[in-house]
Each structure stands twice: as C-alpha cells, then as structure tokens.
Amino acid sequence: MDASSKRWREVSPSRFAHERAGLDHVRDHLPDTAPFHAWSNLQFLALDGSVNEVDLLLIGPAGLFMVELKMWGGRVTGNGQAWRIENERRNRPNPLLLTNSKVQRLKSLLIKEAARVLGDRGRGLIPYFQAATFLHNPNVVSALDDVGRQWVYGLEGVRGNRLPLIVTDLLAKPAGDPSKALDASRSNQLANLVDGLGFLPSTANLTVGSVQIEDPEPHAEGARWQEYLGHNISSTSLRRRVRIFRPSRGASAEERKTVSRAAEREIHLMQGSRTRASPSRWTCTSTIPARH
Incomplete structure (x- = not known):
C-alpha cells in the first residue's frame, strides 16, 4: 500500500x-x-x-484490529500480566491488557454509532475486533511464555525472533470462517462508520498548565478521570502526576457539574494541588507531586 493511498489515513504524524x-x-x-x-x-x-490513544486501527479480511507498536529490543520475557525487557530493572505490564480495554471502549462506541446512523441495518455490522502488539525492533527476541506471547507479532521478513508476522499472520490473514470474511461492500460501510466518529490527532505533546505530559497513555484510571505522568516545563527533574477529569460522551449538564465537583473535592484534599478549567479539552485537572 502506497503512502498516498486513500485506504491509509494518517490522523496525525508520529x-x-x-x-x-x-x-x-x-x-x-x-x-x-x-x-x-x-x-x-x-x-x-x-x-x-x-x-x-491508538497507534494503528485496521480493517482486514478477518475483522477489525487495534495494534499497539513497541520498539523494545533485546530479549523480552514474561507472561500474560507482566513483561521484562532486557537490561531493564522493572517489569512492564503486558501491552495487550491496555489495548484490549481500548478495543472494548471503541467497540461500544461503534455499536452505538451504527445504531444511530443505520438503525436496524447496523445490527451485526461491527465484526470481530482484536487487540494485538507489534514488536517492531529488528533486534527483539521473544522469550514470552505461552500466555504472554498471544497476539504478539514481529516484522515481516525477520526470522529468529520467535514471533509471527504482523501482516501475513494477522492483518492480512483470511478469516477462519469464510462466511464471516469482510467483503468490499461491508468493509467500506464499516470504514465510513469509523470515519464518522471524528478521530482526533494524537496528543503525545499534551501540556497541562506548566506540566508536560511524558506519555499519552494513562498511568492510572478511575471513574471519569485519567492520570498521567509528566514533568514541570522549566525543570524535567520536577515530576508531577496530572489527573484529568472528564464527563462521559454526550454528558448532561448535571453530570458535567458532578465531575467538576469531584475534581474540586480532590483539589481541596491534596496539598499543593491546583485546578485548571478548559471546556474544550477537559473539565478540571489537579496536579500533584509524583511518587518516586
């Protein structure tokens, strides 16, 4: 597929x-x-x-795929819960866990959108939807156990890394049940539905007040809030945690007030915190020192 293809939408450049x-x-x-x-x-x-945040969303013959890209190199060990990257001291969570939660959220959104746009004709439009991890460092070698290696893929044309191929063995692989394979008509209908969601560019460079977010993936999550790790713009050694409170999609005015009150309560409870309101991006945030 060429970079200029209409089938490839770069929502924002990495x-x-x-x-x-x-x-x-x-x-x-x-x-x-x-x-x-x-x-x-x-x-x-x-x-x-x-x-x-999503690295790659793709419609293929067998369904929908959400792929998380990781450039980790060296020997990767671990199981279904935690991984250890060579030369790193701490374990990392299996990326599939977070990606799978995003799949469930996007699937719910697509089902609702299909019902809104297509009515009864939208039933059954959303196909099989799978999360996957793509380890794209050419020097990576998988030593994951049988559970940890599930839905983990590597580069095309690279052998010896103990990984199946990202395109051949997943994205372009035919559907196991031919009757469930996506044809041109259904895939185009699904693509139009996905486009209609109005995806936003990635916010990898998000700044909240005087804090630069270091990772667009949440450090922690709760009801109506997500917490991110960052540092003060003027001093990278001054670490901060930023908790962003957001109402649900299509929230009522009362729910927005409830979320705002929850943020205000936390601000009063946490020493050294501060608030910022901005309806276009978030309802309210609190910034507190990060734990080391």
Missing part, C-alpha cells in the same frame, strides 16, 4: 522516528485493495469519557 518506521513497515506490506482500511496515530473519546 513524533517518533521509530514509530513512523513501524507504521511504514505495516503499510508497505499491505495490499492496496479491499477490504483494507487503516487509521494511524489517533485518539478517540469513549462513552465513559476516557481519551484513548
């Missing part, structure tokens, strides 16, 4: 060269034909009000 290379690798190995459609570097607002 600021990371390695991530751009990983996405280019996938695109270069995809056929520029039906049923393929793809969206890269996007975010969506879920029904619960959470903002979710």
Whole structure:
C-alpha cells in the first residue's frame, strides 16, 4: 500500500522516528485493495469519557484490529500480566491488557454509532475486533511464555525472533470462517462508520498548565478521570502526576457539574494541588507531586 493511498489515513504524524518506521513497515506490506482500511496515530473519546490513544486501527479480511507498536529490543520475557525487557530493572505490564480495554471502549462506541446512523441495518455490522502488539525492533527476541506471547507479532521478513508476522499472520490473514470474511461492500460501510466518529490527532505533546505530559497513555484510571505522568516545563527533574477529569460522551449538564465537583473535592484534599478549567479539552485537572 502506497503512502498516498486513500485506504491509509494518517490522523496525525508520529513524533517518533521509530514509530513512523513501524507504521511504514505495516503499510508497505499491505495490499492496496479491499477490504483494507487503516487509521494511524489517533485518539478517540469513549462513552465513559476516557481519551484513548491508538497507534494503528485496521480493517482486514478477518475483522477489525487495534495494534499497539513497541520498539523494545533485546530479549523480552514474561507472561500474560507482566513483561521484562532486557537490561531493564522493572517489569512492564503486558501491552495487550491496555489495548484490549481500548478495543472494548471503541467497540461500544461503534455499536452505538451504527445504531444511530443505520438503525436496524447496523445490527451485526461491527465484526470481530482484536487487540494485538507489534514488536517492531529488528533486534527483539521473544522469550514470552505461552500466555504472554498471544497476539504478539514481529516484522515481516525477520526470522529468529520467535514471533509471527504482523501482516501475513494477522492483518492480512483470511478469516477462519469464510462466511464471516469482510467483503468490499461491508468493509467500506464499516470504514465510513469509523470515519464518522471524528478521530482526533494524537496528543503525545499534551501540556497541562506548566506540566508536560511524558506519555499519552494513562498511568492510572478511575471513574471519569485519567492520570498521567509528566514533568514541570522549566525543570524535567520536577515530576508531577496530572489527573484529568472528564464527563462521559454526550454528558448532561448535571453530570458535567458532578465531575467538576469531584475534581474540586480532590483539589481541596491534596496539598499543593491546583485546578485548571478548559471546556474544550477537559473539565478540571489537579496536579500533584509524583511518587518516586
């Protein structure tokens, strides 16, 4: 698939060269034909009000796929819950856990949108939807156990990494049940529905007040809030946690007031915190020192 293809939507360019290379690798190995459609570097607002970052969303013959890209190199060990990257001291959570939660949120949003736009004709439109992890460092070697290696893929043309191929073995793989395969008509209808959600560009460079967010993925989540790790713009050594409160999608005025009051209560409880209101991006945030 060529970079200029209408089937590949770059919602926003990645600021990371390695991530751009990983996405280019996938695109270069995809056929520029039906049923393929793809969206890269996007975010969506879920029904619960959470903002979710997505590296790659793709429609293929077997269904919908949400792919998280990781440039981790060396030997990767672990299980279904935690992974250890070579030369790192701490475990990392299996990326599939977070990606799968995003899949569930986006699927709920798509089902609701299909009912709104298509009515009864939207029933059954949303196909099989799977989360996956793409380890795109050419030097990575998987030593994950049988549970941890599920839905983990590597580069096309690279052997010896103990990983199946991201396009051949997943994204372009035919549906196991031919009767459930996506044809051109259904994939185009699904793509139009996805486009209608109005994806937003990734906010990898998000700044909240004087704090630069370091990772667009939430450090923690709760009802109507997400917490991020960051640092003070004037001093990278001054670490902060930023908790952003958001109402649900299509929230009533009363719910918005409830969320705002919850943020205000936390601000009063936490020493050294402060609030910021901005209806266009968030209802209220509190910024507190990060734990080391």
